Amino acid sequence: MIGPEPTAVRSRRATSLMDLATRLLAMLALCLASACLVGCSDPAPLKVGFIGGTSGRGADLGISGRNGVQLAVELRNARGGIGGRQLELLARDDGGDPEHARLVLRELAASGCEAVVGPMTSAIALAIAPLAEELRVTLVSPTVTTNELSGKDDHFFRVVAPTRQFTEQSAIHLGEHLGLSRLAVIYDATNAAYASSWLTDFRRVFESEHRQFVKVLTFESGAQERLAPLARSLLGEPVDGVLILANSLDAALLAQQLRRIDPDVQLAASEWASTARLIEMGGRAVEGMSLATFLDENDQSPAYLEFRSAYRKRFGGDPGFGGLTGFDAANVLLAAFEGRRENEPIRAYLKRAPHVPAVQGAFDFDGSGDGKRRSYITTIRNGHFVRVTDMP
DSSP: OOSOOOHHHHHHHHHHHHHHHHHHHHHHHHHHHHHHHHHHSOOOOEEEEEEEOOSSTTHHHHHHHHHHHHHHHHHHHHTTOBTTBOEEEEEEEOTTOHHHHHHHHHHHHHTTOSEEEOOSSHHHHHHHHHHHHHHTOEEEESSOOOGGGTTOOSSEEESSOOGGGTHHHHHHIIIIISOOOEEEEEEEGGGHHHHHHHHHHHHHHHGGGTOEEEEEEEEOTTOGGGHHHHHHHHTSSOOSEEEEESOHHHHHHHHHHHHHHOTTOEEEEOGGGOSHHHHHHHGGGGTTOEEEESOOTTOOOHHHHHHHHHHHHHHSSOOHHHHHHHHHHHHHHHHHHHHSOTTOOHHHHHHHOOEEOOTTOOEEBOTTSBBOOOEEEEEEETTEEEEEEEEO
């Protein structure tokens, strides 16, 4: 039938049109709200990676390094971050395993980290430095000293000097100041990249003055049952002292075994052992031990006292050299994030602006990214590290 549309039909059609309009307006409002949220949300954080051994026998060094990085990130975030962006720390445990370290470096790169603080040991550094080059990820190590990574135009930087720059003074101190001429040496073969580099440089100076290594032994960290016979072997011939290249726990345990045989033997260790755990675990056995270190615990400068106070408040203990250099390495990267030109790689910034901040005095990177950092010789006296002399 052709004629006027019934009133009921017209009413239903009008209602449908109104419902459609209402739904369209609701959808439009939702889209506008979503756009506003996206536009008004905080920018994505800047991601900073960390790789270090935070488990196992040498974990104290890795943990203190990670804590130093974490403190630097938290302090910067409390001041508003960098360019309005907060920092996000992605920390990974390498477990002392080179293959696992390569795996976590790939993971950090895939997560958006263009720079990583770490690693903490030379063996791991040698394993991941080539991969960092491939991934174009900048590494800034707090503690790696092997000479094998010196003189290279690559993505590896470190806030400490390689061994050749400070072992000479260690040799002079033991030979001339302490009068040692016959040394027995023991080192942890699981970090041979570090130990061999350290010993080569030390030996060249120590033996040049008619002094000598009477014996050189190796062990693998964790083989605790072998320490007693190793100690007997080290002291099997007349020696003036024993030099230990090992982490703090193994150095402490070796010191106990050595002092059981000869309570008066002069002990020395490299900077690797110079953490609080050495004193905690070694007790009286490590009294009088001579060590190289990158930390002056007697420093009374405002910058160091402020850092130490913040570290103690946050983590409940002293930072040690790993915490200090971890903090410094993180601040090197944060300064690069803040100071670089638009889209400039971190590596390029560090190459052109090598003067970097540090708690116990700013320093420069050399042309291959090695830190020209001051070092110290200390001895353990009454349960404390006491500075003996500077090392240039």
